[in-house]
Amino acid sequence: MALKETPICDFGALAADFTLPDLSGMKVSLQDVRGVSGTLIIFMCNHCPYVQAIIERLVRDVRDLRTAGIGIAAIMSNDYSTHPEDAPDRMRAFATEHGIDFPYLLDEDQSVARAYGAVCTPDFFGYNSDLELQYRGRIDDSPMDAGNVTRRDLLAAMRLIADTGVGPGEQVPSMGCSIKWRSG
Template sequence: MLLDTPTPDFGAPAPHFRLPDAHGVQHDLKDHLGDKGFLIAFICNHCPYVIAIAERLAADAKCLERDGVGVLAIMSNDYDSYPADAPDKMIAFADKYGFDFPYLVDADQSVARAYGAVCTPDFFGFNGTGLLQYRGRLDDARMGDATQRTPELLIAMRMIADTGQGPSDQMPSMGCSIKWR
């Protein structure tokens, strides 16, 4: 099912979490906070929308990390019902697309609920004080055609890193629903 993300509550603080990656290594949100802000991407392995943007997400994330912006991805789908999203598959997916950021497992789906995530991909950009400044899409590329694109998330996160504020005009992400238990 195709979903659009809801209107965000700009200025809301990032809910704290501690989650394992697919190797079992724990990651605490506070360890990824920085003066330049951070990005949280709710993604999964099987969604065609995520697959379509995975290479661009990896490339844009590398740019953000070089700029001092933290990047985390979270997989919150029910992987018992959707085995393509299981932790062992997350490792292969991250390797295939060159993710160099932590890809975390939200097995009980509490983090997705706390953030109000609804789809994959769903992007949340926070400033250096941990306040929500972006809830939009990766870019304006159409499915299957990324030859020309405006990297909206990258531009927004750089703006947030520089000013603490996100752009006033944001297009919501769209994708497949999170697969709830």
């Protein structure tokens, strides 16, 4: 596991368009998940201990954000030929086990992760209603221990974006396992 941190938010960068299959094979596009008040794109996978540590909090926060008009999609971009625990059948089991009721999409050729500049799992990209990047930070101040959370950074940032169209000026990077890129 190679620990990575996300880069500083590139405020105003436009969301890269995509169309990817969901867990049932249906094609889902950026426009399909776009929310009236903003959009959250999450790069995650099943096997990463950082994702496993936050998944219940993430599912809870996503439910709150949808009521604020935020559209959400998660994207799995890891090379599952080298990390079979991230294969599509495991994605379905992971989604069922954790109550993921938002699109969990497969970026098999990794082109979407590259277009976004995703570096780790989890990697959060929070956009305003114009699909301009406003947040690239962590979920909260205790990524590995739910019992010590005092600040819910992602939830607060996305609510701010929904209300004002602008994200917080100060953001703490997310950290997690590096994306497992295909060789060659």
